[in-house]
Amino acid sequence: MTEQLTVTTERVDDIPILLAQSDTMGIPELLDEYFKPHGNWGGISLGWTTAVWLAHILSEGDHRMNQVQSWVAHRLQTLHLCTGQKVHERSGSDDRLALVLDALAQPEQWQRFETALNQRIIRVYQLNPQRVRLDSTTASGYWRVNEEGLFQLGESHDHRPDLPQLKVMLSALDPLGLPLVTQVVTGKAADDPLYLPAIQQVSQSVPEHGLLYIGDCKMAALATRAYAQAHGDYYLCPLAQTQLPAPELDRYLRPVWSGEQPLVAVQRAKSEEEDEVIAQGFEQTAVCSGEVVGQVVTWSERQVIVRSIKLAEAATATLHARLGKAQADLMQLNEHKQGKQVYRDADALQHAAQAICKQHQVEGLLRLRIEEQASGRCAPMATAGQRCGSNAAGTCIVRSMRQR
Numbered sequence: 134m135t136e137q138l139t140v141t142t143e144r145v146d147d148i149p150i151l152l153a154q155s156d157t158m159g160i161p162e163l164l165d166e167y168f169k170p171h172g173n174w175g176g177i178s179l180g181w182t183t184a185v186w187l188a189h190i191l192s193e194g195d196h197r198m199n200q201v202q203s204w205v206a207h208r209l210q211t212l213h214l215c216t217g218q219k220v221h222e223r224s225g226s227d228d229r230l231a232l233v234l235d236a237l238a239q240p241e242q243w244q245r246f247e248t249a250l251n252q253r254i255i256r257v258y259q260l261n262p263q264r265v266r267l268d269s270t271t272a273s274g275y276w277r278v279n280e281e282g283l284f285q286l287g288e289s290h291d292h293r294p295d296l297p298q299l300k301v302m303l304s305a306l307d308p309l310g311l312p313l314v315t316q317v318v319t320g321k322a323a324d325d326p327l328y329l330p331a332i333q334q335v336s337q338s339v340p341e342h343g344l345l346y347i348g349d350c351k352m353a354a355l356a357t358r359a360y361a362q363a364h365g366d367y368y369l370c371p372l373a374q375t376q377l378p379a380p381e382l383d384r385y386l387r388p389v390w391s392g393e394q395p396l397v398a399v400q401r402a403k404s405e406e407e408d409e410v411i412a413q414g415f416e417q418t419a420v421c422s423g424e425v426v427g428q429v430v431t432w433s434e435r436q437v438i439v440r441s442i443k444l445a446e447a448a449t450a451t452l453h454a455r456l457g458k459a460q461a462d463l464m465q466l467n468e469h470k471q472g473k474q475v476y477r478d479a480d481a482l483q484h485a486a487q488a489i490c491k492q493h494q495v496e497g498l499l500r501l502r503i504e505e506q507a508s509g510r511c512a513p514m515a516t517a518g519q520r521c522g523s524n525a526a527g528t529c530i531v532r533s534m535r536q537r
Contacts, residue, residue, distance in 0.1 A: 143207060143211050145211055148211055148215065152215040153215070155187060163180070163253070164184075167242050168180075168242055170232060171232065177221075179236060181216045186225070201230060202223070209222070247334075260311070262306055262341060263343075265345070269327055270301050270303070276297045284320055285298070287320045298320035299318070300327070301316070301318075302315070302327045302330075313335050314335050332346060333360075342364060345369060346367065350371045350372065353373055356423060359422075359424065359430050386438070399411055399414065399439070412439050414439035418434065420432075420433055420434070455493045456495050459489055479503050486503070
């Protein structure tokens, strides 16, 4: 008798590598340990279903649920051999994946799973955690807003306040970029209170102290800095105007303007033989005090006041451009043209000129001189060095000189 040979051809791609990596990290095992699906769940486990779905997302670059079932149907043998589970076409149906999402939507269980996964990864790779970067972002969409949902209207980073959004807080190990903590919160939540819970959760995954937490100005809330200090950690972030108001900053800079405070040049290698100065600044120490769990914590904070050369040059160029546009608009303000408003008195002209200065953000940087004459054209103003526009009523405005 001749035995009939059946050959099954499947496209493997990077699926075995992705599933093997998930297995090495313990993702299927830990998911099955911390998340229990409905009692009627059968077939491939929840953990391996999630791992297969992640493999599809990474391999295909497609996160849509309705594309997974057909993808699974063409790779049944590959998935069976890689997972050790009996995989069926319906194992990747969108209904089954929706059940996975429902099972994973348990914040307390997710935090336990995330902590266990981080501890296993760090132990496997023998990482030496030193720095953790924290940042938040938003994701918006055309969703229906309900009172208990994640998608809410809030301050939009995408300049779409009309779209509901959710916020994602990510803490990653630097410089590896390994995500440690991911927190998904409602879209109307403020950014400042998100940093402290993220740091607390990171400390559960990485129990070592002495970590440096790096974030933006929203991490500079006093409560967040006090917590890091109280637990033997460090922080690096810019101070927002809430923490360092403009009068306080002016007090810091006053010794610089008077020449009493020397500046230190910050250099970097421009080439093998030449360095370039990229910033100037100085350092000072300030005593801070905050409350952590009812206990007052006092510490010395290093504050570095830095002036970036490139940023200063760009700001100067932008300011001169705004001044030029403002002066051009002021010169044309009372030109007598068909269809253009003509100001008949000095008060109305002064108000319009101030509105132009405010529009171009140059208030207080220009000197405005207005002359009102009974008739005739006004003569050039010697102090401004420019001719002024005039109209039938004789009210004119002179382009002012820039203040030094």
